[in-house]
Amino acid sequence: MEAVVLANTNEMxxxxxxxxxxxxxxxxxxxxxxxxNKYKSPIQVYLDKIGELPEEExxxxxxxxxxxxxxxxxxxxxxxxxxxxxxxxxxxxxxYPYFLANVDRLIVGRKEGLECKxxxxxxxxxxxxxxxxxxxxxxxxxxxxxxGFQKWHLAVLIGxxxxxxxxxxxxxxxxxxxxxxxxxFWNNHVIPKVPPAFDGSQASSDLLAAMYPEHVEESxxxxxxxxxxxxxxxxxxxxxxxxxxxxxAIENEIKSYMGEKKYGFVAGRKITWTRYTVEKFDKxxxxxxxxxxxxxxxxxxxxxxxxxx
Numbered sequence: 001m002e003a004v005v006l007a008n009t010n011e012m013x014x015x016x017x018x019x020x021x022x023x024x025x026x027x028x029x030x031x032x033x034x035x036x037n038k039y040k041s042p043i044q045v046y047l048d049k050i051g052e053l054p055e056e057e058x059x060x061x062x063x064x065x066x067x068x069x070x071x072x073x074x075x076x077x078x079x080x081x082x083x084x085x086x087x088x089x090x091x092x093x094x095x096y097p098y099f100l101a102n103v104d105r106l107i108v109g110r111k112e113g114l115e116c117k118x119x120x121x122x123x124x125x126x127x128x129x130x131x132x133x134x135x136x137x138x139x140x141x142x143x144x145x146x147x148g149f150q151k152w153h154l155a156v157l158i159g160x161x162x163x164x165x166x167x168x169x170x171x172x173x174x175x176x177x178x179x180x181x182x183x184x185f186w187n188n189h190v191i192p193k194v195p196p197a198f199d200g201s202q203a204s205s206d207l208l209a210a211m212y213p214e215h216v217e218e219s220x221x222x223x224x225x226x227x228x229x230x231x232x233x234x235x236x237x238x239x240x241x242x243x244x245x246x247x248x249a250i251e252n253e254i255k256s257y258m259g260e261k262k263y264g265f266v267a268g269r270k271i272t273w274t275r276y277t278v279e280k281f282d283k284x285x286x287x288x289x290x291x292x293x294x295x296x297x298x299x300x301x302x303x304x305x306x307x308x309x
Contacts (some may be wrong), residue, residue, distance in 0.1 A: 002148030003091035006100060010088045020090050022049050024098035025182045027139035032203075033185050034178065036134045041203040042185070042196045049190045054210045065118045068157060072116035073105050075163055076155040083108040093146050098186050099179070101146035107153070113143055114153045121159030132156075132166050138178065140168045145175045209304055230308060 007020045025033070025045070032040035047053040073084050084105040093099035105114040117136060119127060126133045132154055140152035154166045189196050198204045255273055258264045264271040287294040 002094055003101065003146045004094055004097075006090045006092040006097070008089050009102075017090075021100065021102070022051060024092060024100035025049075025186060026100045026102055027142045028135070030142045030178055030182055031135040031138045034138065034181050035199070035201075036138055037203075038135075038201060039203055041199055041201045041207065043198050043204060044207050045185070046189050046195050047207075050193055054207070056210070061118075061120070068118050069104060069116045072118065072155050072157050072163075073114065075157070076114060076116070076153065076165060079163075079165065080153075082110075082153075084114050091146050096179070096183065099142075099146055099182060101143045103143055103147075110151075111147075111149045112151045112153060113140075113147065113149060114155065115140055115143070117154065117156040119156055119158045124158050124162065127156055127158060127164055129164075132168070137168060138174075141171055141174055142178055144170045145179060209302065213302055233308070 006023065009017060009020075012020070028037060028040065029045045029048075031037040032045050033042050035042075044053060076082070077084055085108055087103055087106050091101040091103065103113050104116045106112070107114060115136065131137070136154060140154060144150070144152055150170045152168045152170075154168060156164050156166075158164065185196070188194065198208065254264065254271060258271070258273055262273060264273070283294075
């Protein structure tokens with residue numbers, strides 16, 4: 001193995017492990033940096049590395065992913081006959097000490113590794129027979145960049161009852177791109193503490209909501225360059241509205257041809273037009289007629305609204 005051990009994790013506390021991860025860019029970080037992790041944005045990675053990311057609780061999906069990691073690893077061994085072992089360490093790149101890897105398993109007797117995943121049934125379409133989600137593909141390539149290995153395995157348990165395995169070959173051209181992006185991110189942003197721009201991801205929106213959960217009744221004069229950005233926003237909104245109307249027109253034209261039929265077929269594609277009854281809950285009526293019951297079951301949440309006039 002070409003990687004160097006940054007820290008042994010055998011007796012590390014969770015807080016110590018998080019602190020060690022902040023010393024460099026890991027597998028999930030690199031996917032976010034190149035825009036392929038829909039749950040994490042580049043600005044989140046930056047804030048995490050400088051220790052200013054707002055704390056958040058571990059979600060159910062992440063919790064069960066950790067719990068079921070051993071189950072996935074054992075099933076992989078059972079199906080492939082390959083023996084796997086833990087590597088209880090955070091590994092780092094020989095040349096770039098801030099390129100990090102916290103691998104799930106290594107294949108005994110081979111220069112290969114294993115990444116274990118779990119996925120919701122709702123995400124099953126992202127896992128077809130030949131490819132894996134881009135973020136995980138990049139993560140495996142990153143681990144090969146750190147270790148020098150030529151192959152990585154990925155095993156996933158989907159919906160608790162579908163098991164799939166993939167072999168990912170090393171892609172040196174992609175690894176070179178990832179290394180360049182990581183180098184630039186670390187040296188242009190993390191080291192000088194210059195934050196990258198917020199992007200348009202939901203992850204960035206969620207982060208802003210966490211950073212600024214309350215507003216104050218004050219105003220601020222924005223820099224003049226925002227005038228051009230708002231003009232571009234207006235153009236994009238007009239384009240989106242126009243495209244949405246064109247999309248709806250196509251759908252309505254097809255519906256008019258289908259009439260009462262539920263299914264339509266054309267060019268190998270299936271169209272389904274379903275009509276069904278839904279029940280609508282009158283929240284305002286309940287609040288008016290039974291305020292005590294309403295108060296018992298309502299919970300407060302926070303939302304934000306962005307308006308341009």
